[in-house]
Amino acid sequence: MTETADIAVVSFERFINGNDEDKNAVAKELYEAFSTVGWVYLKDHGIPQSRVDEIFALAKTFFSLPISEKLRWKLTNPEVNQGYTADGAEANGGIDHKECYEHRRFANALCPSDSDLPTFKPVLDDFYSQCLTLGLQVLKCLAMALDLGDTFFDKITTKADPQLRLIHYPSIARKVVEQEGHARIIPHTDFGLCTLLFQDSVGGLEVDPFHTGDFKAALPVPGTVLINIADLMQRLTNDRCRSTLHRVVSPKAAGEVLPARFSVPFFIHPDPEAEIVPLVRGDERARYESVNAGEWRTWNTSRNYGLEKVVAA
Numbered sequence: 564m565t566e567t568a569d570i571a572v573v574s575f576e577r578f579i580n581g582n583d584e585d586k587n588a589v590a591k592e593l594y595e596a597f598s599t600v601g602w603v604y605l606k607d608h609g610i611p612q613s614r615v616d617e618i619f620a621l622a623k624t625f626f627s628l629p630i631s632e633k634l635r636w637k638l639t640n641p642e643v644n645q646g647y648t649a650d651g652a653e654a655n656g657g658i659d660h661k662e663c664y665e666h667r668r669f670a671n672a673l674c675p676s677d678s679d680l681p682t683f684k685p686v687l688d689d690f691y692s693q694c695l696t697l698g699l700q701v702l703k704c705l706a707m708a709l710d711l712g713d714t715f716f717d718k719i720t721t722k723a724d725p726q727l728r729l730i731h732y733p734s735i736a737r738k739v740v741e742q743e744g745h746a747r748i749i750p751h752t753d754f755g756l757c758t759l760l761f762q763d764s765v766g767g768l769e770v771d772p773f774h775t776g777d778f779k780a781a782l783p784v785p786g787t788v789l790i791n792i793a794d795l796m797q798r799l800t801n802d803r804c805r806s807t808l809h810r811v812v813s814p815k816a817a818g819e820v821l822p823a824r825f826s827v828p829f830f831i832h833p834d835p836e837a838e839i840v841p842l843v844r845g846d847e848r849a850r851y852e853s854v855n856a857g858e859w860r861t862w863n864t865s866r867n868y869g870l871e872k873v874v875a876a
């Protein structure tokens with residue numbers, strides 16, 4: 564049996580409502596998690612479970628539309644990175660068995676309208692701002708832990724346009740997913756600052772905390788949102804915070820046919836013009852070149868969708 568990853572459960576209540584001492588205590592706990600395994604289960608985060616349930620229900624409704632309908636909202640431009648991606652269309656060195664819908668803050672041209680799918684857009688917009696508020700609070704908390712002053716991330720997220728993603732992993736034969744090079748989502752790191760990840764109760768998410776190939780289950784914990792550090796944060800903190808490999812495979816408890824699984828990540832990226840320069844202390848050397856956040860995002864998105872040609876055109 565796959566072991567369970569050692570990911571701390573941290574209550575965010577004392578950060579949201581507490582005094583400076585409370586906030587600093589939460590910041591320490593978060594930093595401890597982010598600088599080791601790179602992941603934390605955040606509870607008491609302020610987003611009601613009823614809202615999360617509503618989002619999963621909308622995701623189910625959206626993905627059960629016929630493929631011809633869903634392709635009306637097909638994602639084509641990695642710079643905008645918004646819309647629907649069919650099963651098999653996103654490939655980054657392996658074969659994923661999933662379909663996705665991406666929602667953005669400023670541009671959602673490829674989103675079902677109210678007459679296509681009642682309440683889809685307004686409820687997603689609202690959930691998006693709840694995730695953005697929580698994500699920026701988490702960044703503030705991390706800035707405290709890193710002694711950067713609690714407005715450090717505000718300066719590089721004023722126009723931040725994270726990506727809210729709905730994912731459906733269809734019900735599928737276990738033997739298909741377990742073929743060499745296949746997975747529900749192949750091992751990868753996320754490439755922004757950090758990710759908020761809501762998952763249903765099916766399981767199958769695994770983390771390789773120390774990049775030894777020893778993947779461990781990140782089981783669903785009701786009432787929590789998982790938060791993981793992504794590549795730009797690892798670069799910015801000169802490896803103090805760790806962006807770790809993860810994947811989604813067959814849940815161990817399932818039989819020969821895996822049940823469908825849904826998840827909802829919210830990827831936080833800095834403003835496109837932000838230069839991500841490693842923050843060094845004393846005579847420490849920078850472990851990374853500086854990168855422009857916008858170029859980094861477009862490059863990574865294009866690579867994931869195999870759309871490099873669109874960018875070059």
Ligand SMILES: O=C(O)CCC(=O)C(=O)O
Binds near residue numbers: 760809810825826827
């Ligand atoms: O579905 C999940 O639990 C993980 C999704 C994920 O890692 C991603 O979309 O980057």
Ligand SMILES: [Fe+2]
Binds near residue numbers: 751752753809
């Ligand atoms: Fe991921």
